[in-house]
Amino acid sequence: MDRTFAVAIGGAAGQGVATPGDIFAKIFARRGLHLNAYNAYQSIIRGGHTFLTIRAGIEEVTCFGDHIDLLIPLNQDSMDRHIGLMKANAAVVYNSDTIKPGSLTQAQLCPLPVNQLSKGSRSKVEQNTLALAASLRMMGVDFEPLAEILTEQFMRKGSKVVTENLDIARVGYDYAGANFQPFAFPLPMSGMQYAVLSGNTALAMGGAAAGVKFYCAYPMSPSTGVLHWMAAHARSAGILVRQVEDEIGVINMAIGAAHAGVRAMCATSGGGFALMTEGLGMSAMMETPVVVIDVQRAGPSTGVPTKTEQGDLWQMLGAGFGDFPRLIAAPTDILDCFRLVPEMHNLADRFQCPGIILGDLLLSEGRSSVDPKQLNFDTEIDRGEMIVSADPANGENGYKRYKITESGISPRAIPGVPGHTHTAATDEHDEDGVLISDEFTNPAKRRAMMDKRQRKVLGIEAAVQPPVLIGTPTAEVTLVGWGSTSGVIREAVAMLNEEGISANQLQIRWMVPLHGEAIVNILKSSKYTIMVENNYSGQFARYLRSETSYVPDGCIRKYDGEPFMPHHIVEAVKEQLACKTHKTQQLSVPVHEIMV
């Protein structure tokens, strides 16, 4: 049974959806509630429609769910878009001076006469504060936590503004107590206190924990949040942050810094990544590690910049010409965004190759609660075989940067170390760095260098654990997802099991190395397999097939820009199981009911 509570705020961009959203999130997290938040928005600075859903509960909340318990429309448009989807037991809190309910609803209507309550005050903030306070009263939250947060929020604007806000909040709080029906279940509490962060913040903090000392970027939604955190915390974290002229400059600058010895990172979205691909090959050829975050958004081309998709997998797999070892992993939730970054840096450093983190808007701009203890900055740091100071034992004079070794890894001397001068070239080169693309061209040497670099693939495969099945192995249906769909599939699996359809989940985190054999071994013993992907063509299904020849029984795909909701998956699974005697692969494309 769903024991979560979801509040949604809808309005035009610039109307102040974010602030009440932040306040709800803080109040929930400070009560020891887990939460998951997703903001559906548009590429517009003022106007349009923004719809923020925050879902909280005692247990971990892995997605924004299917239902809204409390709707706060800040304008008529938001009321009209969402009232029809409101169920009985839900409530709608709105400014009755400017917004009318429109169509009939089973939900409780909670009109706030804002002009009267705010004594004709001018500010749109008053409408929001009134609605916020009224909502919290209906949820059974005391006034003090709200007062505390409003004080924090408005402190820098002076005590007068704080008092004004507290007064108006009190009015809204009391008005709701006198006029509206509280929710049947008051918002619970636990002894915990959680941190709330977005995937972008988690990625940036993961970089800080990994010891990243150079971060650069060109602004691109939905990855810009990484740049913002990095820039805001650069001085305290000791990270040099640069905004660069384009993504070509970004990756080249990052590789330059990495080559000189720091851990370097950059983030972008698909379009920016496309510009970086030549640089990715340079990282591989010079064997200078670099970590690139690609936050996917709906493509192709400019696409829908503020919408989510898992459409860049093949770009990552094929980025750069020629064959070279690479690492690609897709974090499965916001905490995993934090954890994956140091892990990726360790592997990129050890294997001296590019590492790609494949996130998406759902994670990067979504928010979730995290136990602060999980944000561990003492994580392992492994810089691999690096020479950072002169040591005669390292074979001065005879130093070969690209020495042929069994592992394919050659100790890497950074500039400034005496006795180890060499040239790192993007042209094919010999062990000592001398080009073998011109007068010294030599097929045997070329083959030896290719073999050397590609041997690293074996080490990479051994360094990453294969995925494991979550749930009962004998289930009737196995849902396979990758990256950010982890949470929504987990909830869909729980819902299916509750309905008596036994289901389990295989979530893929590492794309390269894939561990295809291990995956197929799991799927071979599954009764019915469905691949769930937030894209049109089933990019992961096609990839797994290309690597292993494995074909799933069915696919569920969504490419409308919005993430899956649990019921989309549950309903599609039921449809497919109902006609599973079909010989051909089944495809379901759920419709997103919410118009955002």
Added chain:
Amino acid sequence: MATVLQLQPLTAADFKGKVDPDWCPGCGDFGVLSSLQKVLAEMNILPHNVVTISGIGCSSNLPGFIDTYGMHTLHGRALAVATGVKMANHKLNVVVTGGDGDGFGIGGNHFIHTIRRNVDLLYVAMDNQIYGLTTGQTSPTSRKGMKTKSMPYGNVEEPINPITLALAAGATFVARGFSAEPKHLANLIKQGLEHKGFSFIDVFSPCVTYNHDNTYAWFRERIKKLEDDVSYDSSDWHEAMKRGLLWGDEIPIGKFFQRTDLPSLHEAEPLLDQGEPLAHRELRIAPEIVRNFITELM
């Protein structure tokens, strides 16, 4: 042994690379390489404290022919890579070399932005007004009317003027040399290396194989050293622009412009004010700072 060697004055031979240049006999780039080696030795800069970074092209092969740390990067990207190197370790001497196609064509965007940032490095463009390694096509500095394999009926486009472009973008050191004037060039390279900020030297470096217009003789007839004009004031930006625009019977070489009142990028970055270069800093962040990061989220 190593210590004793370092006490000896360095010579150009200490900067001799693992292999000899494979440029065409007579290529202007030889003069640039030898001037650079000579100046580095004269200034007693140890090879391991220099990073020579290039893009792609004939002249971009230079890092392989000089004994320093070298990076032979992507076509047009050397300045971006070099900025990263300098930020990660600002104690290194960074020298960027490349050609006109590399620097002003495919790398044009990085050129103006690296200038704007005043990154403390020396950028020597070996400008031969042609694409050499791809066997003779029009470059961004090819003169109007010049016939090449890519413009067999003559170039209809106006060339870029690297000097005025650099000045307009805000370069703090702008010079032009000629590879057949090695003493003059060496002096410019020395000043460029000493300059704290972005130093740009556009060097006429004739391509004897593909450019039959801009030959050694053609340049010799025209070049005039700014240093020979005692009235010339290289701190006057407007005058520098005027001289920079001269092209024809008289083509000035020498130091057009220098200003020393602007901080370079690493000097402008408080993070690099004190302590070791980034590359040698502690990776872990102090626990009290980490606590602040997490408290912000609660």
